[in-house]
Amino acid sequence: MDSVILKTAIRFLLPLLLLASVFLFLRGHNEPGGGFVGGLLASGAIALYAMTHSAAAARQVVRVPPRFLIGAGLLFALVSGVAPLFFGRPFLTGLWTTITTEGLGKLHIGTPLLFDLGVYCVVTGVTLVFVFSLLEE
Amino acid sequence: MLLWLLAILIAAAVAPTVHRGVGSLGRGSLGGWVLAVVPAGVFIALLTLWPSVVNQQDVSVFVDWVPALNLAVSLRLDGLSLLFGLMVTGIGALILVYAGAYLKGDDRLGHLWMLLLLFMAAMLGLVLADNLLTLFIFWELTSITSYLLIGFNSDRPESRASALQALLVTGGGGLVLLPGLILLGLAGNSFEISMLLTSAEPIREHSFYLPMLVLILVGAFTKSAQFPFHFWLPNAMAAPTPISAYLHSATMVKAGVYLIARLHPILGGTAEWFWMIASVGAITMVLGAVLALRATDLKQILAYATISVLGTLTLLLGIGTEATLVAALAVLVAHAFYKGGLFMVAGAIDHSVHQRDVRELGGLRIAMPATFAAAGLAGCSMAGVLPTFGFIAKETWYESVGHIAGNGFLAASILSNIGLVAAVGFVCVKPFFGGRTESTQHAHEGGPAMWGPPVVLGIAGLALGLLPTRISELLATGSGAIAGRTVSVHLALWHGVNVTLLLSLLTLAGGITLYWILRRGQLHRLKPYFYFFEGVIQYGPSRVYHWLLRTVNQFARGQTALLQNGYLRFYLFTMVGLTVASVWMALGDELRSHLEPMPLDVRGHEVLLACLILAAAVVAVRAKTWLLAVGALGVVGYCVAGVFVLFGAPDLAMTQFVIETLTVVLFVMAFSRLPEFRRLSTSATRGRDALIAVVAGATITVLLLFAMTVRSNHPISDYYLAHSVSEAHGRNVVNVILVDFRALDTLGEITVLAIAAIGVYSLLTLRPPKQADGEDDAAEGTEECSRKDAAGTQLDSTAGRAVDAEGV
Numbered sequence: 015m016d017s018v019i020l021k022t023a024i025r026f027l028l029p030l031l032l033l034a035s036v037f038l039f040l041r042g043h044n045e046p047g048g049g050f051v052g053g054l055l056a057s058g059a060i061a062l063y064a065m066t067h068s069a070a071a072a073r074q075v076v077r078v079p080p081r082f083l084i085g086a087g088l089l090f091a092l093v094s095g096v097a098p099l100f101f102g103r104p105f106l107t108g109l110w111t112t113i114t115t116e117g118l119g120k121l122h123i124g125t126p127l128l129f130d131l132g133v134y135c136v137v138t139g140v141t142l143v144f145v146f147s148l149l150e151e
Numbered sequence: 152m153l154l155w156l157l158a159i160l161i162a163a164a165v166a167p168t169v170h171r172g173v174g175s176l177g178r179g180s181l182g183g184w185v186l187a188v189v190p191a192g193v194f195i196a197l198l199t200l201w202p203s204v205v206n207q208q209d210v211s212v213f214v215d216w217v218p219a220l221n222l223a224v225s226l227r228l229d230g231l232s233l234l235f236g237l238m239v240t241g242i243g244a245l246i247l248v249y250a251g252a253y254l255k256g257d258d259r260l261g262h263l264w265m266l267l268l269l270f271m272a273a274m275l276g277l278v279l280a281d282n283l284l285t286l287f288i289f290w291e292l293t294s295i296t297s298y299l300l301i302g303f304n305s306d307r308p309e310s311r312a313s314a315l316q317a318l319l320v321t322g323g324g325g326l327v328l329l330p331g332l333i334l335l336g337l338a339g340n341s342f343e344i345s346m347l348l349t350s351a352e353p354i355r356e357h358s359f360y361l362p363m364l365v366l367i368l369v370g371a372f373t374k375s376a377q378f379p380f381h382f383w384l385p386n387a388m389a390a391p392t393p394i395s396a397y398l399h400s401a402t403m404v405k406a407g408v409y410l411i412a413r414l415h416p417i418l419g420g421t422a423e424w425f426w427m428i429a430s431v432g433a434i435t436m437v438l439g440a441v442l443a444l445r446a447t448d449l450k451q452i453l454a455y456a457t458i459s460v461l462g463t464l465t466l467l468l469g470i471g472t473e474a475t476l477v478a479a480l481a482v483l484v485a486h487a488f489y490k491g492g493l494f495m496v497a498g499a500i501d502h503s504v505h506q507r508d509v510r511e512l513g514g515l516r517i518a519m520p521a522t523f524a525a526a527g528l529a530g531c532s533m534a535g536v537l538p539t540f541g542f543i544a545k546e547t548w549y550e551s552v553g554h555i556a557g558n559g560f561l562a563a564s565i566l567s568n569i570g571l572v573a574a575v576g577f578v579c580v581k582p583f584f585g586g587r588t589e590s591t592q593h594a595h596e597g598g599p600a601m602w603g604p605p606v607v608l609g610i611a612g613l614a615l616g617l618l619p620t621r622i623s624e625l626l627a628t629g630s631g632a633i634a635g636r637t638v639s640v641h642l643a644l645w646h647g648v649n650v651t652l653l654l655s656l657l658t659l660a661g662g663i664t665l666y667w668i669l670r671r672g673q674l675h676r677l678k679p680y681f682y683f684f685e686g687v688i689q690y691g692p693s694r695v696y697h698w699l700l701r702t703v704n705q706f707a708r709g710q711t712a713l714l715q716n717g718y719l720r721f722y723l724f725t726m727v728g729l730t731v732a733s734v735w736m737a738l739g740d741e742l743r744s745h746l747e748p749m750p751l752d753v754r755g756h757e758v759l760l761a762c763l764i765l766a767a768a769v770v771a772v773r774a775k776t777w778l779l780a781v782g783a784l785g786v787v788g789y790c791v792a793g794v795f796v797l798f799g800a801p802d803l804a805m806t807q808f809v810i811e812t813l814t815v816v817l818f819v820m821a822f823s824r825l826p827e828f829r830r831l832s833t834s835a836t837r838g839r840d841a842l843i844a845v846v847a848g849a850t851i852t853v854l855l856l857f858a859m860t861v862r863s864n865h866p867i868s869d870y871y872l873a874h875s876v877s878e879a880h881g882r883n884v885v886n887v888i889l890v891d892f893r894a895l896d897t898l899g900e901i902t903v904l905a906i907a908a909i910g911v912y913s914l915l916t917l918r919p920p921k922q923a924d925g926e927d928d929a930a931e932g933t934e935e936c937s938r939k940d941a942a943g944t945q946l947d948s949t950a951g952r953a954v955d956a957e958g959v
Contacts, residue, residue: 038805043881046801048889054809061816081912084905091898106894110880122880126890129897133890136901140908141813147915148820 031059053137087135163268170261183251230628328370375407392498416635428469435462440570474551528609530579572662
């Protein structure tokens with residue numbers, strides 16, 4: 015697609031969109047957002063980049079093959095499920111802890127975040143597989 | 152006892168490593184001796200338990216597995232299992248050694264040892280099991296391992312076909328056996344065999360008795376190759392000889408006999424038991440002996456002779472007097488010794504001269520003296536010549552059958568034995584005597600691992616015949632376990648001149664005469680009888696099997712062609728049509744009765760949004776270019792997202808916006824390579840499709856309206872709302888549900904997504920070379936859409952769950 019405007023705009027939009035997707039992902043537990051929509055937004059941004067530039071260029075942006083993202087995502091989700099077993103809790107029970115860091119204040123963090131990261135990675139990886147397969151055909 | 156099974160399983164696991172390790176030392180067959188230590192150890196362990204078993208002490212293990220389902224692993228050693236256990240491990244150890252020599256230098260030797268040991272563990276578990284379900288699991292394990300063993304030469308099609316046939320017949324039998332065992336467990340109110348023994352009387356009078364007996368017997372008959380399921384056993388000879396010697400003579404085929412014996416004290420003693428089992432046994436016995444004479448391949452002769460002996464065992468168990476039970480066990484022991492030995496002899500001959508056709512064999516006694524000695528010992532036992540154990544077994548057999556009313560069974564026994572004696576002539580006399588033939592010119596003796604095991608078995612058969620006191624003890628305990636009461640046995644080699652001895656002599660004389668007639672080529676006189684058997688029996692059940700196999704395949708092909716015809720429109724038609732039809736069939740009346748006019752309380756901008764959705768949908772349908780159609784669909788999606796915004800579901804709206812964008816992008820990518828729209832369908836077809844679409848849409852609308860009226864009073868969402876912060880530390884209920892409350896569902900869904908990605912990837916990148924055909928391109932394009940649709944549907948369904956969650 016030879017649209018100069020889109021081509022130029024996307025180079026500036028891509029980092030912003032990716033940042034927004036991480037933002038959506040992180041705020042998901044308390045505000046609208048989450049790993050699913052975050053992953054979709056990230057893959058949408060990369061899809062636009064792939065369409066305007068090339069699939070090869072987009073692969074460079076992602077750095078890892080999309081199937082690694084899928085595998086890693088499934089692994090994250092599985093780890094967050096298995097971890098509670100070591101504490102004598104049922105599979106996929108959320109484990110929470112509070113970390114205090116100098117200057118940053120308190121951070122309440124738990125395994126559901128890891129699980130959501132898994133969802134984020136799988137959704138991104140799957141959509142990118144679709145996009146790249148279609149574009150490189 | 153669990154330890155024994157574990158030891159054998161561990162030996163199986165390390166067998167390939169042992170083979171590689173020993174192979175690097177340059178002594179390929181040494182691994183057999185090493186691995187044989189394990190079953191030999193179990194054999195000795197069983198021997199040490201002999202005194203306590205004979206004294207009726209309880210030797211058992213009980214491990215509760217799933218108490219709620221009455222599942223337990225319980226093992227128990229009594230006389231019957233001890234007898235079988237000794238055979239399984241003792242002969243198993245010899246077979247491991249023999250296999251090392253038989254497949255010397257073959258890379259697959261480690262694999263073979265592993266499978267043999269796995270099979271051994273399954274068989275040992277089967278004879279030790281005291282729980283019906285444990286027994287069944289081991290039963291199926293023997294079927295599976297024997298499938299792998301028969302198909303060991305997996306590069307040969309006939310080997311694969313035989314393996315499949317054995318699996319289908321015995322596996323099908325197992326399928327029939329399972330409900331039989333369950334009925335038995337229900338009728339006896341327990342799955343422990345030792346518990347069932349105490350309630351034998353009520354079980355025999357239970358209304359389930361006849362069905363359970365028939366089902367169990369079908370299972371046992373398939374496994375033990377009884378008529379009409381006998382046809383798989385000769386075909387199973389496609390396996391290498393060590394496997395045939397072990398599975399198809401000494402152990403696996405006796406599992407059915409074992410089951411009948413094991414259940415005799417519970418189910419036996421009725422008229423149904425007697426007639427069903429004894430008649431099938433008698434038919435099989437005679438049939439096997441006749442077919443053995445028809446065969447010319449050494450292993451085929453032995454296979455049919457095995458069928459005959461299995462028939463004998465079944466017959467004796469079916470008659471079920473104390474004397475016949477003892478005779479059954481005596482025949483069983485004698486057979487294990489001589490048949491195992493004869494198979495190994497046949498394997499040694501095959502290994503040496505690569506010929507198993509008896510017509511081509513001759514004069515081997517000089518070249519292979521040790522093998523000849525083994526064949527002589529085993530042959531004497533099989534023919535029932537004094538002073539082998541085979542003689543004692545046959546005497547006991549004739550004696551016990553002669554004592555029951557009616558001489559039909561005795562006559563059948565003598566006839567079958569005459570046939571077996573003649574078969575001994577073909578297996579043990581013909582290949583070794585006479586002049587050397589063309590194929591036996593270069594015969595040579597194999598190593599001690601080759602002739603050692605059959606010689607050991609032959610000498611053991613002779614020793615048991617000369618000193619039958621110890622084995623009498625075991626047979627007494629074993630038949631006591633079958634009879635359900637104490638049985639005293641006094642086997643002796645010489646009973647003086649009596650009717651039984653005369654019958655034995657008559658059998659020998661008849662057999663030798665028969666061999667002489669057949670040997671002299673005067674077969675043509677007997678040919679009409681053979682043709683009769685061939686036509687009616689040998690090919691009958693086998694034909695049915697092949698017909699069934701063909702029909703099932705044809706049915707599957709026809710059904711696939713009908714349901715998976717490759718037309719996307721057909722799939723859509725089926726899916727949508729079935730959904731609509733099933734909704735109306737299941738809920739039709741309720742849907743109609745719940746439809747009431749609802750108060751329309753709408754705001755202006757909502758009406759506007761609804762109109763926009765409708766208009767975009769119409770445009771999408773009427774569009775002449777794909778770009779317009781895709782764009783119009785995008786408008787529909789965005790408007791739906793707008794509805795979510797208006798009704799306070801920001802999460803959902805956001806997801807919908809992103810998904811809609813991505814969908815349009817993917818559609819554009821896919822469609823940009825396709826030709827422009829063309830109108831290929833007739834107006835009638837389009838009308839039909841429109842009708843389907845309208846009906847489907849209306850159904851879903853009605854269903855949604857209905858769903859709103861039947862909400863339960865306490866929706867689950869209340870719980871989620873109340874516990875979201877306190878238990879899951881999150882204020883966004885939708886996300887908390889996705890990643891915490893119902894994380895297992897999400898885990899499943901992302902897994903499905905990953906699988907969808909693999910599917911799309913392989914469909915798009917791995918496909919056959921393109922044909923230079925425009926039609927073909929178009930067809931591929933349609934497929935692409937369907938793939939993308941599938942992916943889109945998956946994304947949507949995940950979003951759909953969010954709808955459920957947010958519709959609070």
